Amino acid sequence: MDLSGNHIDDTGTQYLANVLQNNATITELNISNNEISDVGVQYLADMLRNNTTMIALDLSSNAITDIGAQQLFNSLETNKTITKMKLTANKSKYCEAIGITIGIRNDKTLTSIDLRMKQYGDNEMKLLANELYNNKTITELTLRKNNISDIGIKYLADALKDNQVLTILELSYNQIGNNGAQYLNDAFKQNKTLIRLNLGGNPSSYCTTVSAAIQIRNNKTIAKMDLHAKSINDIAMKFLTDTLINNETIIELNLSQNKIGDIGIQYLADALKDNKILTTLNLSDDQIGNNGAQYLHNAFKENKTLIRLNLGGNPSRYCTTVSAAIQIRNDKTITKMDLRSKSIDDIDMQFLTDALINNETITELNLSYNNIGDVGAQHLADILRHNK
Known part of the structure; x- marks a missing residue:
């Protein structure tokens, strides 16, 4: 039944509701674009409370407020028949939400x-x-x-x-x-x-x-995740790392240009310690200090899967050698390593030389123009003594 645009007011709605009270044939009723307020809606709500025939009701473009919308919602709480109720263009935005919720409740095809x-x-x-x-x-x-x-x-x-x-x-x-x-x-x-x-x-x-x-x-x-330049900080890293534990699909992860410090790196290092899937990790231009570099070095000490770790542009001077160490250890295709002018000192050399033990691929290594002293040279000499 289409009664839209007929200037029906609350009194007219009362007459209509009375006629429909025991009606068993009307399945769709369009009374949109009329003058029905919350008073008229109450008459409809009372009529619909026990109605088991009507499946669609259009009350859009009337004068219904939050009160009328709530009356409809309450009256239809146990009604499982109406699947479509249109309440758009009324005085309250709450009206449309009521219409949607009734659809969610009753329309099993939605x-x-x-x-x-x-x-x-x-x-x-x-x-x-x-x-x-x-x-x-x-x-x-x-x-x-x-x-x-x-x-x-x-x-x-x-x-x-x-x-x-x-x-x-x-x-x-x-x-x-x-x-x-x-x-x-x-x-x-x-x-x-x-x-x-x-x-x-x-x-x-x-x-x-x-x-x-x-x-x-x-x-x-999903195999690759690009999260560069997303303003990710240490707390945000906790959300992410919890899901990386035991992950078996992500092979590339880009977290460059964020705000990740040593705490966030510790979360990440703990999550990836036993990871056997990730091959590429980009952490360049973050806020990683010496402790963070150490966490990563320790986490990937036994890891043979990660091939590329980018730590460029971080505050810690250890980042260069930690990246190089992991690449030397795991990338079996690399034969040359150029680390000239990287401000590498004796502590950095410890990271690097740990990875060179038993290495069978590097044929050329350039460490010129760095800050390597006698202690660093001793680390290098110890591991090269048995290099073949």
Whole structure:
């Protein structure tokens, strides 16, 4: 039944609701573009409470506020028949969220929901999240460019914690801070279903690594991860490294031009200590000091898989020799190593000479114009004594 654009007011809605009270034939009702307010909506809500026939109701472009929307939502709490309710272009943005949640609850054919640029805030998220708790059909959810903050993300994270259906979640360009990023990381820690989580354009610097962590954990097709120039710091590294432990797919990881210091490097070194997959790691232009260089050297001492480690542009003078040492140890194709003018001193030489023990590929080694003294020369002499 199409009654759109007929200047129906609250009194007219009351008459209509009375007629429809026991109707068993009308399955679709369009009363959009009328003059129905919260009072008229209450009449409809009472009529629909026990209705088992109507499947679609269009109330768009009326004068419904939050109060009327909530009345509809409450009356339909136990109604499993209505699968489509349109409430757009009313006085409240809450209206559209009500319509969407009813669709999520009752429409078992619904697999994808696009709610980008709806100006949804935390209240709308609470409403939406409540319907997602036990949902078993939605595989894609887009909430891009809304006004969702950490509070709304908490509602969503709690709802999706045990979800085993959702594979794609788009939350870019919202108002997600560090707490919100943490809520999502915790919620999806044990979740193996979500493959893509987009958190780009949010205030929190943690968002990039939380997204990457979930992708690394669950997407078994991904072999390369480029996270250069993402403002990743030590705390953000903790999110990422937790997922790298036991990872068996990532062979290349680029973390250059970030803000990773020695603490973040320790997290990474611990995670990669027994890794047998990663071959290329780029940590250039970060904030790695002497301790960080030592952590990496220790972590990869027994590792035979990593071939290329780029540590250029970091504060520590040890970085050059740690990179060279790992390449010498593991890259069986390299025959020449040019380390001239690298400010290498006696301590650096210890890193380098450890890797040269039993080396069977390097035929040329240039260490000219460095700061190598008698102690460093002794380290080198000791390992070259038996070199053939």
